[in-house]
Amino acid sequence: MSLLLRGGRVIDPANGVDAVQDVLLAEGRVARVGPGLEAPAGAEVLDVTGKVVCPGFVDMHVHLREPGFEYKETVATGTRAAAAGGFTAVACMANTHPVNDNGAVTDYILAKAKVEGVVRVYPIGAVTRGLRGEELAELAELAEAGCVAFSDDGKCVQNAGLYRRALEYTLPFGVPVISHAEDTTLCQGFAMNEGVVSTEIGLPGAPAAAEDVMVARDILLAELTGAHVHIAHLSTAGAVRLVREGKARGVRVTAEVTPHHLVLTEEAVRTYDPNTKMAPPLRTKRDTEALVEALADGTIDCVATDHAPHALAEKEGEFDRAAFGIVGLETAVSLLLDRLVRPGLLPLATLVSRLSRDPARLLGLPGGSLAPGAPGDVTVLDLEQAVSVDPRHFRSRSRNTPFAGLTLTGAPALTLVGGQVVRP
Amino acid sequence: MGWTRKDLLAMRDLDAGEILLLVDTAASLQEIATREIKKVPALRGKTIVNLFYEASTRTRTSFEIAGKWLSADVVNFSASGSSTAKGESFIDTAKNIAAMSPDVVVVRHSSSGAAALLARELPCSIVNAGDGTHEHPTQALLDLLTIREKKGHFEGLHVAIVGDIAHSRVARSNIHGMRKLGMTVTVAGPPTLIPPFVQELGVKVAYRLEDAIRDVDVIMMLRLQHERMAAGLIPSLREYARYWGLSLDRLARHARPDALIMHPGPVNRGIELSPEVADGPYSVILDQVTKGVAVRMGVLLLLAGSKGGDGA
Numbered sequence: 178m179s180l181l182l183r184g185g186r187v188i189d190p191a192n193g194v195d196a197v198q199d200v201l202l203a204e205g206r207v208a209r210v211g212p213g214l215e216a217p218a219g220a221e222v223l224d225v226t227g228k229v230v231c232p233g234f235v236d237m238h239v240h241l242r243e244p245g246f247e248y249k250e251t252v253a254t255g256t257r258a259a260a261a262g263g264f265t266a267v268a269c270m271a272n273t274h275p276v277n278d279n280g281a282v283t284d285y286i287l288a289k290a291k292v293e294g295v296v297r298v299y300p301i302g303a304v305t306r307g308l309r310g311e312e313l314a315e316l317a318e319l320a321e322a323g324c325v326a327f328s329d330d331g332k333c334v335q336n337a338g339l340y341r342r343a344l345e346y347t348l349p350f351g352v353p354v355i356s357h358a359e360d361t362t363l364c365q366g367f368a369m370n371e372g373v374v375s376t377e378i379g380l381p382g383a384p385a386a387a388e389d390v391m392v393a394r395d396i397l398l399a400e401l402t403g404a405h406v407h408i409a410h411l412s413t414a415g416a417v418r419l420v421r422e423g424k425a426r427g428v429r430v431t432a433e434v435t436p437h438h439l440v441l442t443e444e445a446v447r448t449y450d451p452n453t454k455m456a457p458p459l460r461t462k463r464d465t466e467a468l469v470e471a472l473a474d475g476t477i478d479c480v481a482t483d484h485a486p487h488a489l490a491e492k493e494g495e496f497d498r499a500a501f502g503i504v505g506l507e508t509a510v511s512l513l514l515d516r517l518v519r520p521g522l523l524p525l526a527t528l529v530s531r532l533s534r535d536p537a538r539l540l541g542l543p544g545g546s547l548a549p550g551a552p553g554d555v556t557v558l559d560l561e562q563a564v565s566v567d568p569r570h571f572r573s574r575s576r577n578t579p580f581a582g583l584t585l586t587g588a589p590a591l592t593l594v595g596g597q598v599v600r601p
Numbered sequence: 602m603g604w605t606r607k608d609l610l611a612m613r614d615l616d617a618g619e620i621l622l623l624v625d626t627a628a629s630l631q632e633i634a635t636r637e638i639k640k641v642p643a644l645r646g647k648t649i650v651n652l653f654y655e656a657s658t659r660t661r662t663s664f665e666i667a668g669k670w671l672s673a674d675v676v677n678f679s680a681s682g683s684s685t686a687k688g689e690s691f692i693d694t695a696k697n698i699a700a701m702s703p704d705v706v707v708v709r710h711s712s713s714g715a716a717a718l719l720a721r722e723l724p725c726s727i728v729n730a731g732d733g734t735h736e737h738p739t740q741a742l743l744d745l746l747t748i749r750e751k752k753g754h755f756e757g758l759h760v761a762i763v764g765d766i767a768h769s770r771v772a773r774s775n776i777h778g779m780r781k782l783g784m785t786v787t788v789a790g791p792p793t794l795i796p797p798f799v800q801e802l803g804v805k806v807a808y809r810l811e812d813a814i815r816d817v818d819v820i821m822m823l824r825l826q827h828e829r830m831a832a833g834l835i836p837s838l839r840e841y842a843r844y845w846g847l848s849l850d851r852l853a854r855h856a857r858p859d860a861l862i863m864h865p866g867p868v869n870r871g872i873e874l875s876p877e878v879a880d881g882p883y884s885v886i887l888d889q890v891t892k893g894v895a896v897r898m899g900v901l902l903l904l905a906g907s908k909g910g911d912g913a
Contacts, residue, residue: 373798377613379713379735379773382797449714494692495712497733 179203180596181216184226185557190530191232191546200230202553202596210547223598225557228590229525232533232545233265233554236506238330238355238409238433238481241267241298244285245274250486250574252286253293255506257601258484258573262506263589265554265599266297266537266544267484271308272331278303278314283322295599296592297554299325299542304343304354310334313343320350325540328355330409331456335361337394344404353407353431353539358391358416359383359457368497370443370458378447380496385464388457389415396423396430407539408432410483412457414467421476431539433481434468436509437579440516441465445579451492451499452579455485469522472531479536480528482509486575504573508580510556511564514587518560525560532556553596562588572601604903608720608727611736612777620778624746627892627899633670634894644673647704647905652695652719653730654680654710659866659890660730660739664707667897673905676703691715692722699723704905708732726904734768740865741774743896745782747889748819751861755782761813763789764823764845764873767796767834771865772823776802789813790845793834810845814856821863822847822873838872848875861885 182200187210189195199214200207216222236259242250250258259267269286271277277286283300290298302319306312308329316327327347333356334340344354364383369375371382392408396419399406408420411432423430437455442462445453453459471477485502492499510532517523533556537545544554565584568576592599604622612620633639649668653661661677668675678698689697691710698706705726708716713733720727731737745755752758760779766772766788779786780803788799789807800806807813814820825841835841847862862874862884870876879886 371797373801376796376798377773377802379733379770381734384797449717490690494690495710495718496714497712 179217179220181214181220181222182225182230183222184224185228185230187230188526188529189232189547190526191534192548195526200547205595206553207547207549207551209549229558229560231529231556231558232547234263234532234556235266235536235542235544236264236482237268237536237540239267239269239484241269242486243273243289248488252289252298254572254574256294256296256298258506258571259296260592260599260601261572263510263556263592264296264506265556265592265594266299268299268301268325268540270301270328270330271303276303276307278306280318280322283319283324287323295601296594301326301328304329304334308332310336313346316347326353326355330355330357333357333359333391341398341402344398344402348404353405355407355409356395357409358388358395360387360390363387368454369446370460372443372461374443374446383458385413385415388413389419392416392419396428399430400428405429410435410457411477412438412460412464414464417467417471417476431478433479434472434477435481435483436505436512437503439465439468440512449496450579451496452503452577454496454499454501455503456501469517473523473527478539479531482506486573487577488575492577503577503579504575507571507573508566508578511585511588514560515585519586553593555593556589557591559590560587564588609738609900609904610716610720610729612738612741612774617781620781623742623899626903627746627896630898631895639670640672642672643902643906644671647673649673649675649705649707649901650698650703651677652706652708657709660709663893664730664897667894667901671898671901695719695723699725705901728900731770735770736774737770738774739896739900740771741778743889743892744775744863745778746892746896747885751885752818755784758818759785760819760821761787761789761817762821763810763813765794765825765829766790767794769823776804787813791835811855816857817860819861819863820856825869825873842872846873846875847878849877852878863889
């Protein structure tokens with residue numbers, strides 16, 4: 178069973194490739210990459226002339242909601258959304274119900290993924306039991322069960338002493354601890370960014386400092402313990418500066434940014450559309466500029482969507498009562514191509530790296546490369562295809578996006594997992 | 602010029618001409634209150650729903666009287682004892698009310714943006730009677746009408762708004778309205794009650810009561826909610842009253858003798874205003890309430906009377 182992708186522009190940052198070449202996949206893996214490959218007998222041949230062939234994209238921050246919140250999303254619908262959006266692997270956060278704070282829940286998610294998932298699923302375990310921030314979860318068991326990182330995402334462990342112990346305890350497992358950096362005492366009851374817009378429209382704000390304070394703390398704790406801290410959904414210019422400075426000193430800190438924090442600002446909240454409400458909140462133009470620059474220069478290691486599905490009833494009413502978060506899997510690639518690559522803010526090869534090689538390396542996953550022997554996970558992009566964002570056609574079970582109605586140029590054309598085209 | 606908007610949501614949305622139209626319309630309707638029979642047929646056959654999700658005496662009563670003097674059918678819906686208590690969402694309740702074809706829905710809600718949400722979802726006219734800490738446009742309009750009647754004009758006047766600016770929808774609506782009409786606005790209070798970047802709304806900021814009230818034409822004192830103390834924004838009511846309460850002595854020493862004293866009510870006597878100031882000769886607090894009915898008549902008339910109304 179083999180498949181030849183013929184005539185595409187291959188961008189494979191892990192191996193320094195950016196050239197028109199053919200990619201042969203066989204037995205679920207990359208077999209050969211090179212110009213003018215012959216199709217073996219019986220191989221399926223796909224002509225991808227004019228398209229871009231990349232290592233499969235990895236979204237290291239999604240909420241699949243299963244178990245417990247199947248009315249928002251399931252492993253089945255979430256992985257189909259991922260495939261439709263060009264992602265071949267996702268890492269799913271622990272804030273399910275029950276929380277993924279023990280091996281049995283991890284086993285359940287992996288079993289579901291095996292039977293119902295269409296892309297690779299990597300669970301992330303909780304740092305603390307029940308995400309309560311009070312005592313460590315059974316971290317060794319979670320690691321053994323297959324968790325690729327630890328995080329209380331959605332909440333932030335406020336107790337610095339406890340977090341320090343979590344970083345130390347997980348050192349032998351060689352996986353990062355992911356911080357949702359938010360000092361809750363600085364942003365109690367917030368609904369948006371604190372600034373001139375929050376003052377005008379009368380919504381309680383979270384200052385950038387609520388994030389920056391925690392990023393600073395976590396970098397210092399990474400330094401103290403030697404652990405790898407990864408900052409989730411970094412959103413402020415101040416946090417960019419802190420991460421840049423930490424990296425320069427050799428601290429093991431990495432960071433991700435979401436598409437929405439790259440392309441939207443707090444101005445979007447003026448409509449009171451609850452689909453502009455997320456944590457961290459949309460910030461200012463100064464912040465988005467710093468984020469784009471940091472993504473380009475590598476201070477920020479990767480893009481992750483923070484795909485956060487919610488049912489309509491949780492996202493249609495009063496802004497201050499609405500749930501935090503938006504879906505992202507099915508809009509991310511088009512947004513990034515249209516808003517960053519087309520205007521020349523980010524080279525295409527850099528974007529491909531930030532979506533494939535870099536998150537895979539960061540989590541120690543097998544993908545992110547088209548070297549012979551690598552998993553046959555491939556994302557093919559069509560840079561010219563115009564798409565209009567229509568949430569009614571989402572594969573996700575939820576529709577909570579602020580991007581409905583946008584027309585974007587550039588889209589994922591094909592998603593292959595283990596050498597097979599995934600048809601979501 | 603005429604009124605073209607479906608809704609009245611925020612002073613920020615309006616231009617100076619629209620604000621003056623609202624104030625002038627209200628001014629022309631004031632005499633109805635002096636008639637023996639306080640009733641004109643302007644909104645006969647129109648239905649107004651007062652949808653109040655927050656406790657309110659003054660504003661709800663004011664809208665109710667305004668609607669009735671214009672001969673509209675006025676229905677009051679308050680959140681307690683209604684379907685809200687049974688768990689129905691705000692949107693569902695509103696859509697159900699809209700299904701009964703009201704012409705105007707007047708909404709008061711604790712969430713900022715609630716009025717805008719209704720305006721987006723419902724075909725009828727929406728009047729914002731206070732949404733969270735966002736805006737309360739009819740309060741600003743009645744304040745403006747009061748000021749013009751006492752001072753004769755707007756341009757060049759200087760107003761001090763004192764107290765909990767951060768949580769005040771009255772302050773926000775007044776800031777926008779006053780700035781658009783060429784007035785100077787100083788906001789004042791302890792820094793914990795001043796919202797971030799408020800200067801970008803075109804106001805000055807003072808951190809001492811004495812500085813704020815010096816040489817101004819109007820002093821607008823805001824109500825201090827007791828929960829601000831619990832939230833740790835001020836140390837104590839005692840300290841607030843001592844440094845931010847307007848007493849006769851402070852007024853005499855620092856303010857101009859003809860400065861108007863305003864308050865949107867309800868007053869915490871002895872906290873932000875001493876009783877002698879609240880009841881003193883330059884207090885126009887009750888005038889504000891009287892003007893409130895005229896302003897709400899004007900708003901309802903412009904929104905509901907423009908298409909097929911009988912005219913006043």
